[in-house]
Amino acid sequence: MEHMYMAPNPGLPGFPPGLEYLTQIDQLLIKQKVELIEALAGFESNNKYELRNSLGQNVYYAVEENDCLSRQCCGPLRPFAIRVLDNYGQEVITINRPLKCMSCCFPCCLQELEIQSPPGVTVGYVLQEWHPFLPKFAIQNERHEPVLKLQGPFCGWSCLPDVDFEILTMDEVGIGKISKQWTGLLREAFTDADNFGIRFPMDLDVRMKAVMIGACFLIDFMFFESNN
Numbered sequence: 001m002e003h004m005y006m007a008p009n010p011g012l013p014g015f016p017p018g019l020e021y022l023t024q025i026d027q028l029l030i031k032q033k034v035e036l037i038e039a040l041a042g043f044e045s046n047n048k049y050e051l052r053n054s055l056g057q058n059v060y061y062a063v064e065e066n067d068c069l070s071r072q073c074c075g076p077l078r079p080f081a082i083r084v085l086d087n088y089g090q091e092v093i094t095i096n097r098p099l100k101c102m103s104c105c106f107p108c109c110l111q112e113l114e115i116q117s118p119p120g121v122t123v124g125y126v127l128q129e130w131h132p133f134l135p136k137f138a139i140q141n142e143r144h145e146p147v148l149k150l151q152g153p154f155c156g157w158s159c160l161p162d163v164d165f166e167i168l169t170m171d172e173v174g175i176g177k178i179s180k181q182w183t184g185l186l187r188e189a190f191t192d193a194d195n196f197g198i199r200f201p202m203d204l205d206v207r208m209k210a211v212m213i214g215a216c217f218l219i220d221f222m223f224f225e226s227n228n
Contacts, residue, residue, distance in 0.1 A: 015206055016117040018092025022206040026176075027054055030062075030196040030216055051084070051213070060092070061085045062217070082217055083119075094119040095214040097221070111222060115214040117207065124211035126150070126218055135165070135223065139211055146170060147208060150178070150215055152223070165219060167200060167212065176200040178216050180224055196220065 015023070033048040051060035065081040084093035094116040110128040117123050122142045129136040135152035149168040167176035181195040196216050200209055 016092070016121070016123065016210070018086050018090060019117055019206040019210060021059055022209045024202075025053055025059075026200060026202040028052065028059075028198045028213070029054075029056075030198065030213070032195070032220075047082075049217075058087065060087075080221075082214075084213065091119050093117045093210050093213065095217060097218065111218060113214045113218050115211045117210050123207040124214075126211060126215045135219075137215060137218075139167075139208065139215065141207070148175075152219070163223075165215075175204075176212075178212065178219060180219070 029052045031050045031052060033050060047062075047064040049062040050058050051062060053059050062082050062084045065083060080095075080097050082095040083091050084095070086092050096114045096116070098112065110130060112128065113126040114122055115124050115126070124142060124147070125138075125140040125144060127138045127140060129138055133154055137150040138146050139148035139150060141147050147170075149170065149172070150165055151168060152165040153163060163180040165178040166174050167178065168174055176199040177197075179197045179199075181197055196219075198212055198216055200212055
C-alpha cells in the first residue's frame with residue numbers, strides 16, 4: 001500500500017516552526033519501524049518511528065541518535081537524542097535524555113527528558129516522580145513549572161497487551177492518554193517494535209503537545225523496550 005504524506009503547514013506566528021500542524025489534531029499514532037537485522041539477529045539498532053495522524057498520513061518522522069556501545073551496553077537505560085523531522089526533512093523537535101540509573105527504590109535514579117522546539121530552544125521537561133508502585137511523571141514548561149501530570153497503571157504494565165498512561169491536569173482531571181497498543185504476538189516475540197497512540201485536547205498548547213510526544217518515547221524506553 002502506498003504511503004500517504006501530510007505536507008507541512010506554512011509557519012504561523014507565535015508557534016515554534018514545524019509545530020503548526022499540531023494545532024489541528026487531537027491524536028497521533030507513533031509507529032516504530034522494524035529493522036530486519038534486529039528482528040532476525042537480536043542486535044539492537046537505533047530506533048526509527050513514523051508519527052501519523054488519524055487518517056494514517058505520515059506527519060513527522062523520528063530517529064534516535066546514539067552510538068553502538070551505548071545501545072549494546074546500556075540497553076533501554078541508554079542516553080539518547082531523538083530528532084523529530086517533518087516531511088521536508090527539517091528537524092522540528094529535539095528530545096534529550098541523559099544517562100541515569102533506573103530504580104523505583106531510589107529517588108536519585110528518576111528519569112527525565114528535555115524537549116526543544118526548534119532545536120536549541122527548550123519548551124518543556126518530563127520528570128519522573130518517585131512512587132513505589134505507580135509510574136508517575138510531571139510535565140513541566142520551559143521554566144520548570146508543572147503544567148500536567150502523567151500516570152500509568154499499577155505494577156505489571158510491561159506484560160499487558162494494551163496499557164494506558166493517563167494525562168491529567170494539576171487537579172487530577174483526565175484530559176487524554178498515551179496508550180501502548182499491542183502489535184501482534186509474533187512480531188513482539190522477535191522485535192522491540194511498539195505502537196503508541198497519544199490523545200490530547202485539540203486546544204492544548206503545541207509546546208505541551210511536543211512534550212507529550214517526548215513523554216511517549218520515554219515511556220517506551222522505560223517500560224517496553226527489552227534489553228537484548
